[in-house]
Amino acid sequence: MITIAVALSIILLLVTLYLLFRIQILASIFKGSYRRDVGKSNKVNAVLLLVFFFVMGGLFIWSFMDAKEDMILPNASVHGIDIDQMFWLTMAVIGIVFVITHILLFVYSYKYQHQDGKRAYFYPHNNKIEIIWTVIPAVVMALLVFSGWKTWAKITSPAPQDAVVVEIMGKQFNWLTRYPGADNKLGVVKHTLITAENEFGIDLTDQNSADDFPGEPSAFHVPKGTPVLLKIRSRDVIHSVFLPHFRVKMDAVPGMPTSFWFIPTKTTAEMQTETGNPDFQYELACTEVCGRGHFAMKTILVVDEPEEYKKWVEAQSKKTFATTLQGGGSDSAAVAVNSEAGAASLATKQ
Structure with a gap:
């Protein structure tokens, strides 16, 4: 019974907080300050996103460089050279994509923050862009898969007779x-x-x-x-x-x-x-x-x-x-x- 009572109390508290939040929004709308408050809030969030991007981006680069030597153990086999090359090639590809997409994510979040009198442009379709972002990843993925298949075929080939x-x-x-x-x-x-x-x-x-x-x-x-x-x-x-x-x-x-x-x-x-x-x-x-x-x-x-x-x-x-x-x-x-x-x-x- 105590557990049920605690659970119900938590649910009631969450519902109360939600209703208070809704009441605050409705009150600001009636006062005419809602749009002004939204603008200030978006400005703060946009700046915080940029701060987060630079701080966490710096920490990401530092942690990667610090742990680079420990990501894989020292190699002690002939075919291990090919495996390591595949690993670092894949890391380079996904690393470049990761950095580019996150730069765009945070920069666009700041650039296109809420502004009074500014409305989003409706841009539903573009064949050229869709072809580009479909073909390029497909080609890169195909090259990575082919490289992996070639290496795996070499590794799993029949062993020499004198093995x-x-x-x-x-x-x-x-x-x-x-x-x-x-x-x-x-x-x-x-x-x-x-x-x-x-x-x-x-x-x-x-x-x-x-x-x-x-x-x-x-x-x-x-x-x-x-x-x-x-x-x-x-x-x-x-x-x-x-x-x-x-x-x-x-x-x-x-x-x-x-x-x-x-x-x-x-x-x-x-x-x-x-x-x-x-x-x-x-x-x-x-x-x-x-x-x-x-x-x-x-x-x-x-x-x-x-x-x-x-x-x-x-x-x-x-x-x-x-x-x-x-x-x-x-x-x-x-x-x-x-x-x-x-x-x-x-x-x-x-």
Whole structure:
């Protein structure tokens, strides 16, 4: 009841204020001062609009220049150059339009303020003006769309044959990674084989699975200057792979594998030097809300020099899925030996 009473009181107050405002207008009309008051009010509002334009315009320019370096993160991939060029081109186009339209908005508001004896000119139609303001935006938009399509087609083209393959699988709420062995082919996976131990659902009867090995639990590695093909999938709900420094973003969809390839241009150590942050790490984050733990669903990507990456592969490839899942029996030992030889071959290839 108290809530209803308060709500009714507020409504009554608003109605009262509105009626008082209407009474004041009617009184000024009867006194003959209404038009004079309107003229003064418009003059004040016109001046205030100009003040607002210059003050807020100055703040807008200052905030843009101050935040310019932080709008996008440092780029660390080859195709990221094209993405950044598209970003700044789009910013330039919409920035120019924004500035021009707002200058006209505020200047016209001041210039065409209320004046006694002056009436608005009725100007209902002009084919030439309508063609201009329709064709120009259409052409600019078409050019931007074509530029974006061309860049996207280039980015999503088939990966080079010698690309380093890394499978990334998302699940609530972490990322798992898998690397192929010397054959550079990932083994078959089946959702019916997924267990607490076999999180990927790897089919060990497939010979291509024999030398597959996992990335580190909290990080995965790729080499600098080499094409990297990410094979992306999800085990439960929709996730999204986002590597902002590499301008990589691709959804991980259950039952629909996706992929994205890129060429890293800066190692983790080089980016630490560039940013002046010795603790810097490339982060892979999930950018699709996937549940309560979404905020913490991330992992680290380490970009190594080619020689360092070879050493990492040689060490990590000894821990094959076959060895781990089969419990280290005689067959597993044979697989492990083959995997070590294959890893050396793969490292040499990289």
